[in-house]
Structures are given as structure tokens and as C-alpha cells.
Amino acid sequence: MPEDTFALRIFRFDPESGKDPGYQDFQVPRGGRSGGLTVLEALFYVLEHQDPGLAFRYSCREAICGSCAMYISGEWKLACQTQVGHALEGNVVTVSALPHLPVIKDLVVDMEPFWRNYEKVKPYLINDGPPPEKERLQSPEDRKGIQEMADCILCAACHSACPSGIANEDYLGPAALTKAYRFVADSRDTAREERLTLVGNEQGIFRCHTIFNCVTSCPKGINQTYSIQQMKKLVMKRNLGLQL
Amino acid sequence: MSTREGSWAWILQRLTAVLLLALLGAHFFVLHFVPSETYITFSGVAARLQGVLFWVIDFGLLVISLYHGLNGVRAVALDYWPRVDRSLSLALIIIGLIATLYGGRALTVFIRGM
Amino acid sequence: MIYHPVLIVGGGLAGLRAAIAVHDAGLDCAVISRVHPVRSHSVAAQGGINAALGNAEGARDDTWEKHAYDTIKGSDFLADQDAVERMTREAPARVYEMEHWGCPFSRLADGRIAQRPFGGAGYPRTCYAADKTGHALLHTMWEQCVKRGIRTYQEFLVLSLTVREGRALGLIALNILTGEIVPLAADRILFATGGAGRIFGRSTNALINTGSGLAIAYQAEVPLKDMEFIQFHPTALFGTNILMTEGCRGEGGYLVNAEGNRFMEKYASKAMELAPRDIVARSIQTEINEGRGFGKGGAGGGYIHLDLRHLGAKKIKERLPGIRDICLNFAGIDPIDTPIPVQPGQHYTMGGIDTDVTGAAPVEGLYAAGECACVSVHGANRLGGNSLLDTMVFGKLAGDAMAESLAGNANRTEPAPEARTLLEEDLRKTRDRAHRLMAGDGTEDPSAIRDRLKDVMIEKVGIFRDRGTLTEALAEVRELKERVAHIKVRSQARVFNLDLVTNVELEGMLEVAEVIALGALQREESRGSHYRLDFTSRNDADWLKHTLAHRTPEGPQLDYSPVAITHYQPVERKY
């Protein structure tokens, strides 16, 4: 019955066919096994019952692994976290691969440009001192200061949503910059100067135009712009020879 | 200016923005709210520009707005064509210099009142 | 042919920790992962990691020995005590190491790592990073791998393990992104492929936890140990089965039935909600079965309430922010003012590839660590907070052991000629198998088989078992195995063929399910998570032993091995 189904409009691209990319509609029943239905479950329904050739990424289905960021009905979302009922436009849910990243097949994008930028900011704790016998102490306040940045699941939604580096794979992007600030703000890290040099340029923080699309698109509610603005201030302070 | 850096371009854009707000406010006020003749004429403008304050405002506007505007164009262009930086910057600097000189010469014509 | 002296299958905590150990020993190694490493299921761990640091107030006299005893008692005395002692002794070092590598642990006021109480533990010794400990640890571990430039083969699904004359020589894997089936040769191979939760319906596990590593090892005639011990987590979010961490109860949450009672009083009057998982899960299921649950008779089987309201908004937002997000996003409720509907769900595979304390399997050159391995430190029931610890302690030990065993003979840059020949032979076989799958008669629907398997396993090999249901389950699984021969991979695509991936996994799931069901049927006692309605008590005289399943063409052949007992004689568990 048509009223019990909705149309899942999926971005399709098959690299082996030589055909142009486009959208394809599938009729999917609304009710899942548990009453609600997430977009990820709907994709599985299509895979199992309608088109075994559909390609998409998945893992945890609970919004922590970061596999299934997609562009769903005009917004950047995790497919697993999005209820079909919330993404309906009329009777249609539109799902496409993350914009701006090269598409490998259907909803699977090449994450290489994203990871390349992630690695550029030295995304690991650097501490020159010898490790103590026990833990390095960190006050609960200092710990709280990095909570937001450390919550990032590296899903690349913000990276894909950011218009600042839209045609520029060298722009570090909000995810990598937030990762950089996660360590700049960590009281245990000693490579602040080095990191600020890595990000303090026009392929880094100064490419950010404070558009806040990253913030809007983040499925974990992280404010990437905050991290970026904090680093702009730190770099200017450093340029002016002030104490960091 | 190389893309490796850019913090100075960034801070100058902010500083010129603040200056422009002040200068433009003055410019607007002078042109539209200070009682003067209804229509702008050469002699009217020339008379006004005899005052040093107005001279500073107009010349400052010329230089600062050109910097702010052309640097803005550069920022826009680099979003879409990240690899044109060097040639683009050179082109913008040349445009800026020509416009400053040409506009500056016009101002001196007014000041001399000829 | 791709060759590395050491190949590690699995990019979760155990695999990455082993890779770091091998790399730091100066050897070349590579990690093969079905997903990008940070997408591994370790990322979903919530509550924390146990280590007797003695940081928390009231835990100053905690020691690794006490941690060991809690673990052994929690395991219902099936754990190998030497292995447990090794694990708990090394626990603080592994936790401090993660801290030094930048893991954002939650902190006490004095700046030390915070610890919270967890089920079955005598002291608050579970270190945590809010309720996203797995996420914090896995990202930190991955960062260390990035720092070291450790090679990873991402989105490679391992299809088979090549073993000849008791020696592991390499792997055949599918490059999911290209569709190529490629051989990878190595002198030492570590399996760190995680659990088999998705064999069961109502699982808290990630969708990728199909037990494919277990199946591949088993198909290569590596024995699986204690597979009948499947942990059911007491509190999975009703409907989606997303985990509601034990930390909810560790922070003081209550379990309440439909009559408004904290029913744990009846089952574990001292430990209450913080009894070990097997006991709490059985208690909840009993309440539901006896009609004191909510939504009884409805779809999904009823639930009880996990009530956090009395903790207050501040504590919930600070200590359990992830739980709150999950509730808001997946159930549409806010735990600050609404109790969370929960029911028990499959959570952990205590059993796994048979290994010794260094992770070595009974096949030369093959190692295993993490959830896919059975050392065994969890015995019949794992304590919350011990799985993250397991991954890191035994990941490192296995990495060290592999590096050490290769020392002096690590200069090779390509496989031995005979290994190459044998791998190429296996490559042909595996390609044939893929072609066979592609060209099946297609009379069976794989998704129907998969759904049926999950239902059978949760209904008949679940929290409560007996001879009748287990016999039925075994028969059904064997019937499904017959049926799976008639499936057909419908997509002929090479690039990212999910149909091929899920169907290959399905074959393995059935193999592992058969081992679980048979082991459970044979073990005529109740111990830890394995509860038989027809044999309700523990029987140390006959069953204080590990089950070992060997693959034969006729199905699993079971035999048994002794449990290592060092200091602690089995006693009745009381909480």
C-alpha cells in the first residue's frame, strides 16, 4: 500500500558501468522491526530486498563510529542517527554521498583527502618530558576544556559541509583544525608552538570565514568554529610576541 | 604574500574594517546630512577638501577601502582557485596601486581647486 | 604478493596495540581492517577500563590481586587464573601508558584519573572518559599508529587463513574498494577481529561484529574455546539494543520493574544493581518473564526501567552525556526526567580462538588477542571494564611475543618461495569460492537465513537454555547451513560489493553459531552466563574445564582442557 511506504531517493554512481551519476527512487515500508526506522535501516532494506548492488558504509549503528555520514534531505547527518520520519520531505527522503568528496560508488566517498588533512596537524599528544611513573596530572577543568574537541568521531560531515575550502583539498578543514586545538588545549601537550605554526596559515585557520556550517552539520554537537577562533587568537598573540 | 602565512593579511583585514566603519560613517554624514548645496559640484567638493580633515578622510578612504576590498577579492578567489595565489596577489597589487595613484591624482586636482 | 613479517587482522584496540608493540620492537607490520580503524567496535565501549590504581576515594588499598580475585570470581571460576593475574598486574601500566599517549581520561579533583564502581568489583577501579571510554582509547591508539606511520590496509575483508602442516603462512583477503582478491603473506599473523555478537538477535554489537575472524580461524582448523559463554548485557536500550553502559548503575542508577520495585534486592541483596552482568541480566529477564516488566506481551518481549532521574541533571550531563544523547536521538526520551526502557541484549563473546597467555594459538605463527581470543581471562562471565583491559594487555603481549619470536630473522622482505606457492594455491581456492557464491542457484534468500539465525540464537541459545531448546537450535542452525549453500550473490559488482561481503560473513556466522549451540548443549551445568534450566547449578566436579571445538567435515568435534588454578579455589558466588 502506497501510504505505508515512502520513497528513498538515493544518489547512485557505479564506477564500473560508465553511466553518469544520478538519483534512483526506492519504495521502502515505513515501519522497522522496532517501530521507528532509521535511514541506515532503510538503506539495508534496499540492499537486502531491492538492489544488492547498493554501496554504503556502516559499523556501529549508534552514532559513535563515524562511518555513515551522508547528505540526507538537504542536511549533513549520520544515517544511523536519523529517523526517516524526521527526514521526510513530502513522502521522499533524499540520500546522497557526502558532497565535495570524490565518490567511489553510490554513498561511499573517498575519505583520503580528509585523512590526509587529519594527519597534517600531528594528531597525537606530544610531550617532550619523560613520562612519569603514574599519570600526568590534569585538573578536571583542563580536562573539561578538551571534552568537546575530543568527542569528534571523524565522520567528515563538517569537512564536507564547509564552503570555505570548497574547491581546495589543501584547506585543513574544521575536523583537522578541531583535532589540532584538542591538543593545543591539552594541558599535557608541549608542542603548542609547532601546532600553531602548522595551522596558522591560509590553508588552516585563516581560511575559515566563520560560516558555522561545521557547527550546524556536526552530529555530535561540537562547535568547531570555537576551536578555530581560539587558535586565531593564539596565533595573533604569538605574532605580537605576547605570552601564550 | 604566500599562503603559508596569512595571519597579517587576516589581521589587517580586521583593522581596515574598523577604520573603514569610522571613515565611511564620516563620509556618509558629510555627503548626506551636513547641510550643503543640493547637488554635488566640482567647486563644492573642492571647497570642502580644503579642510585637512576632509582631505584625510577621503584619501584614507581611497587607500584603505582599496586594500580591504582587493584583499577581500583575494580571499574569495582563494576559496575557489587555491593555486592562483601568487599571480593573483601580484595582479591585485598592481590594480590597487594604479587605482590609488589615479584616484589620488584626482584628489589633488580637487585640493588645488583647478 | 603483499608481504609483511607481521600481519594483524583487525584495527580495534587489540590489533592496534599489538601493531604498536611490533613496530616499537623495530619490525615491519601491517594492520588489515574491514573498516577504517577508528570505526572498529572498540570505539563503542562506554563505561571504562579496570585497573587497580587506587585513585578513587575508598579504593586506596585496592591491589591487582583483589582485581584478579574479583575477575576470577566474576568468571565463575572458569578463567585461567595465571592469565587473569597477568592481566590485572599489567593493568595499571597499560592505563598509564594510554594516559601518557594522550587519552582524555576523566579526572579527580587532584588531577589523577577518575575511577567509578562497576559490577562485581569490590572497589571503584574502573577508569573512564565520561561514558565514551572506548572512543577515547581507540582514537588515542589510532593517533599513536598515525604517529608511527604504521601501514594499514583499510576496507579489506579477510576471507581465509592459510595453514599448512600446523603453520600459518598468510591470508587471502578481499579488497572491498576494488573487488580484488589478494594474497598477503606473513611470518606471524595476529587475529584481533572482535566478537560474534551479530549472530544473535538483540545484540548491542556493531553491525560488523559477525565473528568472521573466528569463523576463518575455525575453518583453518584452529580450535575455538568456550564458545557457549555469551554475555548478555543487562541494559540494552529497548528496541534498538544500543548499549546503556554499566556506568549508569556504577553512577547510582536503579533498575525498577513495572511494580515500582528495585527488584535486585531479591537476587543480589548486597551488590544490588552492581552484581555481575550474568546475574543482573538473568534477574531482569526473570522479572520480564514473570510478568513484572513493562510492555509485556508486546513486540520485542517487554522491558524494565533503568532509572537515572535521582542522579540529577548535572551528574548525568557530566558523567553520562553519551547515554543521554543516545536516549534523546534513538528513543526520544531524556533520562534526566524519564526512566530508560531496557532489556538484556547479547553483548560479548567470552570464548574465542584458543590461545595461551602470550596470545599464541595452537598453530605456529598464529596469534589472537581481544574479544576474538580466549586466553581465558573472562571465563564464564566477563566483568564490565575488563574487555578494554583485555584488548590492551593481550594486544601488547601478543605483539611482544610475535616480535620476540621473529628476532634475528626479520630481514626478509618477501615470503619464502614455498609459502608463496601455497598461498597462490589458496588464492585460487578462495577465488573459486567467491565465484561459486556469485553463481549459486539462488533459491535461498540470504537475508531470510540471517534473520532466522538471529532469532534462533537469541530465543533458544539465549539467557535461559535447556536441552530441548538447544537441540532445536542446533538442528535449525544445521538446516540453515544446508540452505546457505543455495544462496547466490546477486550483485556482480567488483567495487564495494556489499552483497558479497555480507554473504561471505553469513557463511562464517553459521559455522560459529553451530559451535556455540553445540557447546551449550553439551555443557550440562550452569556457570556464569551459561544458564541451563535443566541443570541449574554449577558442577565443578564434571565441568570445571574449557570446551574446545575442532572443525571436522562432520561438524564441530568437542574436547576439553583443564582450567589453570593458581591461588583461588572455586567457591559459590554470592553478591
Place this chain on the structure above:
Amino acid sequence: MYPLKHSPVRANPDLLPRHYRQGMWAWILHRLTGLGIVLFLLMHIWEISSVNRGGGAAFNETMNALRNPLAAFGELVLFIAVLYHGINGIRLILFDLGIGVRRQRALFWGVLVVSGALLALGLSAFLRLIFGTAPALVPWR
């Protein structure tokens, strides 16, 4: 990589996506007004510099030519653009000072309100330009 028969394909967001929120509109408007103002700036320099090309007479001639409703309308558009660009510029500088990074949506509405108020004030001058006499909107006139 398996040989691709296509050069890299990218999925595009909708041209005017439904996801555009305050920050995105603020930026689009800032960028468009900025580029428009630069264009005007160059034209303005060219028109003032008519003195370079023909002295005061040429300047007066240019000014007379610009005295028509269309040019006045253009100046109205310019005025609105400058107002928005300036006020939103203040918003951006506030962000750089670390103010309002978590309240960007509210700040955007603030920008619109302030721009609107200044526009009403400024309109009086334009009405005067268009109709020759200004209504007594400005108290000091």
C-alpha cells in the same frame, strides 16, 4: 584502485539547500555585498577621477549624468549593501574577539535588526535625493 571509467564524481549539495542556516546566509550576503562594493569602489574612483580626464567641467557633467532615479536606486542598493557588510563585519570581528561564537544565530538576527534600523534612518536622505526634498525624519534638520 579498480580502473574507473569516470573521472572523480562528486555529489553536490542542493543549490539553495534547506540546510542553509543563519551563519550560511550571513556569509553569502557578506560575500555578495563585499564583491558588489568592490565593483562600486572601482567605478566610484573612475567617476571621481573624471577630473583627471577633463577637469571640473567633466566632473560636473558626470555628476549631472548620475542625477537620475536609476542611479539613485543604485545608491540605495549600495547603501543597504554597505550597511549589511559593515554591521555583519562587526559580528565577524566579535567572533574573532571570542565573543558570541556559541551564539552566532542570535548575533545574525541582531545584525539584521541593527541594519534595518540604520536603513530607516538613512532612507530619509535618499528620499531627499529622489524627490528633491526630504521629509522631516531627521530631527536636527
